[in-house]
Amino acid sequence: MINNQRLLPRVTMIWTRSLDRGPMAGRLRVARAVREAVRSRAITSEHVMCDGNGRRGLGWAMAVLANGLRDLPRYGLLPLQCWIYGSEAEVRALIARIDPDCDVIYLDGVRLLRLLEGLRRRFPDKWIVVDLDDLMSRRMRALLALREPLVPGYLGARLPAPLRRLAGGIAGRLVARFEALTLPRAEARICELADAVVLLSPSDLAELPAGGRARRVAITPTVSHRPHASARLKPGPIRCIFIGSDALTQNRLTIDFLLDVWRRFELPLDLVLFGQQERLLSLPPRVRLEGYVESLDEVYDGRSVLITPSFLRGGIKTKVLEAMSYGTPVIGxxxxxxGVPISGYPLQVEGEEALVSLLRDLGSKRAVLEAAARIGLDHVREHHGAQRFARDWSNVLCLPAEKS
Structure with a gap:
């Protein structure tokens, strides 16, 4: 707990990758917001846990396998992602770098379970919080239900090209099955060792089984306050947009669905896809790619509607909150x-038939679009402001309400 002899508490934050590289999207965006919230109320020190001693290719894969086999007698079968961050040498080295006088330790995700084991032995009385982000066991079950592989994400760069190709097919589905079997035990162990665990979504929190010492908290993500955002649509044609790279399964499923709908139904609307795409996409009429953009101000232009029917449950779709913060209507x-509890939101539609019916007549529904935009804008301003986010994180980390 907090040392009352000092004016400001000290928080050690341990990440699984650098937060200052890569596009501002998804988990990186949320992690940076967490860091900013903690910095506003504490003195922070940060460390990055290495994922295999800097190796690449086959050497990296063999080091990961060695981690898992070494831990088998002591910890049982852990998820593959825990193997990746389970180097005994790296765990010892990182623990040695931690300030013994820090008050709180923050860990970035379930994959740092091996580090958590070591930290709890070294610092039995420290307040340790694990940010689970999404409940990964639930995500793996959802992937299995859809017969989708587990995509390696940013760690894919570590794999040689043949292994990356295998990961996109049957090997990726086998990994998803392995993770689905092993993650519940890892999550339960984290709840035994940590003082608190945090999830983004109340829906994920409800799926986390009871047990363990940890306090369980859902802290929904923050979005930037935009005081000049308006729910009024500008005059002129309305376009539909989607933001996201097909490197992520949830985005790929949505992109493929939208392209199929535009191709089969010849909708009288433009669809613009933003984000870096890994595949060479065949685009139907009225659909175009714009690639990655540095600022969402280029996307949300007052004439756009975010269309994001989703097929992979779990977490909170941050693109939905971002669009709402700009006063943009969201179809989904x-x-x-x-995880975004808005009762009676007028643009929530279920099934292809209802979606196509809405899209065919979207140009005549400006009043409905503006009403939805107003509901969304009011929701994010009330529930996803930076002050509320910082307060919630201060509470779970046992920090003072304000930085002196």
């Missing part, structure tokens, strides 16, 4: 709005 289904 129940999965799109999971």
């Amino acid at each position: 289904n129940s999965t799109s709005f999971e």
Whole structure:
């Protein structure tokens, strides 16, 4: 707990990758917001846990396998992602770098379970919080239900090209099955060792089984306050947009669905896809790619509607909150709005038929679009402000309400 002899508490934050490289999206955006919230109320020191001693290719894969086999007698079968961050030498080296006088330790995700084991032995009385972000066991079950592989994400750069290709097929599905079997035990162990665990979505929190010492908290992500955002649409044609790279399964499923709908139904609307795409996409009429953009101000232009029917449950779709913060209407289904409890949102539609019916007549529904934009804007201003986010994180980390 907090040392009362000092004016400001000290928080050690341990990440699984650098937060200052890569596009501002998804988990990186949320992690940076967490860091900013903690910095506003504490003195922070940060460390990055290495994922295999800097190796690449086959050497990296063999080091990861060695981690898992070495830990088998002591810890049992852990998830593959825990193997990746399970180097005994790296765990010892990082623990040695931690300030013994720090008050709180923050860990970035379930994959740092091996580090958590070591930290709890070294610092039995420290307040340790694990930010689970999404409940990964639930995500793996959802992938299995859809027969989708587990995509390696930013760690894919570590793999040689043949292994990356295998990961996109049957090997990726086998890994998803392995993770689905092993993650529940890892999550339960984290709840035994940590003082608190945090998830983004109340829906994920409800799926986390009871047990263990940890306090369980859902802290929904913050979005930037935009005082000049307006729910009024500008005059002129309305376009539909989607933001996201097909490197992520949830985005790929949505992109493929939208391209199929535009191709089969010849909708009288432009669809613009933003984000870096890994595949060479065949685009139907009225669909175009714009690639990665540095600022969302280039995307949300007052004439756009975010369309994001989703097929992979779990977490909170941050693109939905971002669009709402700009006063942009969002078309989606129940999965799109999971963790965003807005009763009676007028643009939540279920099924292809209802979606196509809405899109065919979208140009005449400006009043409905503006009403939805107003509901969304009011929601994010009330529930996803930076002050509320910082207060929630201060509470779970046992920090003072304000930085002196």
